[in-house]
Amino acid sequence: MQTAGDTLVEEYIRIHSGSLKLHEQAVSLFAADGATHAARVMDPFRSYITHAMGARKWDVDGNAYIDFVVGHGALILGHSRPDVVQAAARTQGNYLRELCNEAMKERGINGRLYGRTILHPYFGTVEREPEEVSLAPTRDIRKLSKSAFGPVLDRLVLHLLNRGVDMLTAIGSGYFVMSAAHSREDVELTMERFEASLDAMLAEGSVPEALMEK
Numbered sequence: 001m002q003t004a005g006d007t008l009v010e011e012y013i014r015i016h017s018g019s020l021k022l023h024e025q026a027v028s029l030f031a032a033d034g035a036t037h038a039a040r041v042m043d044p045f046r047s048y049i050t051h052a053m054g055a056r057k058w059d060v061d062g063n064a065y066i067d068f069v070v071g072h073g074a075l076i077l078g079h080s081r082p083d084v085v086q087a088a089a090r091t092q093g094n095y096l097r098e099l100c101n102e103a104m105k106e107r108g109i110n111g112r113l114y115g116r117t118i119l120h121p122y123f124g125t126v127e128r129e130p131e132e133v134s135l136a137p138t139r140d141i142r143k144l145s146k147s148a149f150g151p152v153l154d155r156l157v158l159h160l161l162n163r164g165v166d167m168l169t170a171i172g173s174g175y176f177v178m179s180a181a182h183s184r185e186d187v188e189l190t191m192e193r194f195e196a197s198l199d200a201m202l203a204e205g206s207v208p209e210a211l212m213e214k
Contacts, residue, residue, distance in 0.1 A: 009044060018060035019048045052079035086117070092187050093117045096178075097133065099191045107198055108213040111149075112137045119178040121156065123149040123211055155206045159197035165190055 013020060023045035026034035035041045047059040055078055057065045070076060077084060093116045100113045100121075111123040116134050122144065126137040136144055157168055157176050167179035167190075178190075201207050 013044060015063060016045075016047055016059070016061055020045060022048045022060065054078040054080075090116050092182060092184065093119060094133070095184070096187045096190060099187070100194050103191070103195045103198060107202060109198065109207060110211050110213055113178070115177070117179070121153060121176070121178065123152045149208070149211060152201075152207060152211065155201055156197055159200055160193060163193040163196060165193050 023034050030036055032038045033041045035046060040046060047061075047063065047065070049057050049059050049065075051058055052067065055066055055070070057067050057079070059065070067075075067079070070078070097113045097115065097119055100119070104111055104113075109123070110125055111121065112126055113119045113121050114133060114136050120136070122137060124138065124143050127139070128137055130137070138144065153176065160168060165178075167182070168176045182190075198207075
């Protein structure tokens with residue numbers, strides 16, 4: 001005889017088909033019946049969460065949950081609180097911008113990255129050092145929109161993409177932005193690849209003499 005519990009389990013499986021598929025893969029990868037910790041084991045299987053906002057979480061099947069655990073108190077303000085996310089993004093953006101600008105200076109390349117959570121690379125004479133980091137190092141809009149060093153930017157994009165840096169967006173010719181809204185580890189990895197790209201460009205001669213500091 002089927003019990004109410006059996007019916008609930010069947011319904012759970014029915015509306016969690018995506019999580020079931022992921023669970024079947026996880027069982028062969030994680031010792032705790034597909035979970036990363038014994039405390040996370042659920043019967044018949046746990047749901048697989050894709051994103052969260054505020055007090056709610058959603059799984060791969062679109063089911064919504066109220067999160068009463070909130071990281072054991074670490075997420076007391078909720079998931080993805082906009083002002084917290086923006087503050088973190090600004091911090092990472094500042095960090096990445098400073099590292100990349102220092103790398104360009106060390107190699108004697110004229111140019112700057114500017115911006116906050118979205119960084120804009122600029123190659124050319126640095127005509128000013130504004131305190132507001134979102135402002136470009138030149139007031140000449142022509143140097144930003146149709147720079148003579150556009151091919152240098154294009155070449156940098158190719159090197160970055162070849163090294164797995166994919167947070168780039170082409171806008172017109174020779175222009176792109178580098179997103180800084182990710183973890184500290186990602187920023188440092190991006191920095192390593194940025195430095196490697198600059199070194200490769202210098203070695204191949206794709207940075208013209210006009211861009212090198214005198």
